[in-house]
Structures are given as C-alpha cells and as structure tokens.
Amino acid sequence: MYDSYRLRDNLESLLDGIREEMLRKKKEDRISFLKIEIQKWEQKVLGDRVQFRRLLQEGELNIDPEVFENELDEEELAIGRIYLWINAMESGNDIFESDSKMEDKGDIQDENTLTFEPDPTNQYMDIHQVAKYLQVSESYIYRLSSEGEIPRIKMGNLIRFDKDEIDKWMRRKRG
Numbered sequence: 001m002y003d004s005y006r007l008r009d010n011l012e013s014l015l016d017g018i019r020e021e022m023l024r025k026k027k028e029d030r031i032s033f034l035k036i037e038i039q040k041w042e043q044k045v046l047g048d049r050v051q052f053r054r055l056l057q058e059g060e061l062n063i064d065p066e067v068f069e070n071e072l073d074e075e076e077l078a079i080g081r082i083y084l085w086i087n088a089m090e091s092g093n094d095i096f097e098s099d100s101k102m103e104d105k106g107d108i109q110d111e112n113t114l115t116f117e118p119d120p121t122n123q124y125m126d127i128h129q130v131a132k133y134l135q136v137s138e139s140y141i142y143r144l145s146s147e148g149e150i151p152r153i154k155m156g157n158l159i160r161f162d163k164d165e166i167d168k169w170m171r172r173k174r175g
Contacts, residue, residue, distance in 0.1 A: 011078045034086050045075050080170035095140040130161040
C-alpha cells in the first residue's frame with residue numbers, strides 16, 4: 001500500500017542531508033553544490049518517469065499509476081525547495097542564518113514554548129510551520145510574506161498558508 005507519510009519522511013531526510021552537507025561547505029561553494037544536487041535529482045526523476053511509462057506500456061507495473069505519479073510529484077516539490085534556497089542565496093539572503101544561530105544555542109525550551117509537530121491532515125500552516133515545511137528560516141518567510149512573494153491568507157493579524165497553494169507556488173518557482 002502507498003504510504004505518503006513514509007515518502008514524505010524519506011524526502012525530508014534527504015533534504016535534511018543535502019542541507020547539512022551544504023552548510024558544511026564554504027558560503028561561496030553552496031550554490032554550485034545545490035545546483036549539482038538538483039541536476040542529479042532531476043535526472044533521477046526523469047529516468048523514473050521514462051521507466052514508469054515503459055513498464056506501464058508493457059503491463060509490468062505492480063503499482064497504481066496515479067500513486068507512482070504522486071510520488072514523483074512529491075520529489076519534484078522537494079527539488080523546488082532547493083530551487084527556493086538557491087534563489088534566496090543568489091539574491092543575498094542567508095536563509096539559514098537564524099537556524100545556525102539556534103543550533104548553537106541548543107534546544108532551549110520553557111513551559112511557554114510550543115513544540116511544532118507537523119500535522120499532515122492540516123491544510124493551513126502558520127509562519128513557523130511553512131518555514132519548517134520549506135526548510136528555510138522564519139525571517140525569510142516573513143520577508144516573502146510582507147513583499148507578497150508567497151501565497152498567503154491574511155485574517156486580521158493572522159497569516160496562514162494553504163499547503164496546496166504553497167506547493168503550486170513552488171512548482172511555478174521551478175519554472
């Protein structure tokens with residue numbers, strides 16, 4: 001059976017690994033490293049799509065075609081996150097700066113701190129959740145939001161992000 005949560009966990013782990021390896025690089029080498037990673041990943045997804053279509057035509061596919069297409073779409077969204085990182089860094093934004101400062105301080109929590117656990121059933125995310133989803137800093141999301149660069153829903157002082165709209169936006173950003 002198709003397990004979209006397992007796929008997302010695997011993609012999150014893969015993105016975390018790429019991000020960690022990128023952060024170990026010199027700042028001037030980070031963009032080229034990410035571009036190489038994207039190239040490899042896009043080639044893999046393209047190869048998977050070609051093989052998928054061949055297996056489908058030959059009747060040798062043991063998975064629902066829609067399920068397989070969904071998996072590849074999830075991978076393309078993950079690739080879109082890396083494109084977002086590159087675009088931000090090319091425009092001079094260190095979107096990981098606040099994250100590395102937080103890592104230096106450790107996980108300091110008090111009784112007033114809310115711990116975030118993503119809820120895959122929730123369609124709407126707040127700034128913290130969308131930053132975690134896209135793996136960028138909250139300050140970068142605040143900037144994108146204030147400039148109207150990212151789709152959002154404003155309700156008085158509250159800002160929410162529709163996950164489907166964020167995914168569509170990521171696809172458009174990939175070009």
